Amino acid sequence: MDIRVFDSDCEIGKAAAQIIIDCIKTKEKPVLGLATGASPVPTYKCLIDAYNKGEISFKNVTTFNLDEYCGIPASDKNSYYTFMHENLFNHIDISEDNVNIPSGNPENVEEFCSAYDKKIKDAGGIDVQVLGIGRNGHIGFNEPAEKFTKGTYKVSLTESTIEANMIYFDSPDDVPREAVTMGVESILDAKEIILIAEGAAKAQAVHDMIKGAVSPSCPASILQRHNNVHIFLDREAAALL
Numbered sequence: 732m733d734i735r736v737f738d739s740d741c742e743i744g745k746a747a748a749q750i751i752i753d754c755i756k757t758k759e760k761p762v763l764g765l766a767t768g769a770s771p772v773p774t775y776k777c778l779i780d781a782y783n784k785g786e787i788s789f790k791n792v793t794t795f796n797l798d799e800y801c802g803i804p805a806s807d808k809n810s811y812y813t814f815m816h817e818n819l820f821n822h823i824d825i826s827e828d829n830v831n832i833p834s835g836n837p838e839n840v841e842e843f844c845s846a847y848d849k850k851i852k853d854a855g856g857i858d859v860q861v862l863g864i865g866r867n868g869h870i871g872f873n874e875p876a877e878k879f880t881k882g883t884y885k886v887s888l889t890e891s892t893i894e895a896n897m898i899y900f901d902s903p904d905d906v907p908r909e910a911v912t913m914g915v916e917s918i919l920d921a922k923e924i925i926l927i928a929e930g931a932a933k934a935q936a937v938h939d940m941i942k943g944a945v946s947p948s949c950p951a952s953i954l955q956r957h958n959n960v961h962i963f964l965d966r967e968a969a970a971l972l
């Protein structure tokens with residue numbers, strides 16, 4: 732694991748964006764795996780800057796998002812569809828045809844999930860996957876469980892995740908209880924992974940991910956088994972290492 736501790740979110744964003752920029756510059760058809768939430772926002776800002784400076788184009792880039800809430804439409808202000816468009820896609824030259832975000836409300840969940848996994852494989856697999864980490868060690872919305880999950884599936888969110896997500900919603904009752912997420916195995920299939928964690932609330936999960944046993948009780952701990960992972964932390968998130 733390439734573990735680096737930075738002084739600011741902005742520096743983390745620059746370092747993470749540089750890995751993605753290198754991928755976009757060197758691959759003919761780069762495939763990015765993207766996360767929502769606070770952690771990747773500075774990275775997306777740096778990517779938008781690089782695009783505005785003419786350093787990179789997203790014309791040949793395909794993206795797959797990790798997850799989407801169930802029970803709210805894609806047009807909802809809190810959907811991950813909206814988040815990705817506001818924080819990245821609306822500001823770059825990516826083709827909407829190349830943007831893939833799981834549907835949170837598919838008619839047939841199983842069919843949708845296996846088609847999503849197939850689409851990732853058909854695109855050649857994910858070159859660089861961006862991840863955040865939950866306070867409970869989740870990656871994507873793979874919550875602590877008895878087994879590591881495989882492909883994309885519908886998951887019930889834990890109370891800790893629902894509580895962490897509350898800050899974005901007007902009322903606690905509006906916070907979705909379920910999501911469609913890529914599974915742990917699909918995440919591990921990525922050729923290169925960047926996990927970003929910021930803030931003291933992540934310190935225990937970061938410790939368990941890096942120093943703990945590889946166990947589905949801390950889903951992020953599986954990253955110890957991947958051979959090309961970057962863990963980018965601020966000082967607070969790294970405090971227990």
Ligand code: F6R
Pocket residue numbers: 765766767768769770771797798862863864865866869870871872
């Ligand atoms: C988001 C996702 C989640 C978040 C995690 C951290 O697409 O899959 O695993 O990365 O909950 O969220 P933030 O970055 O808001 O602390």
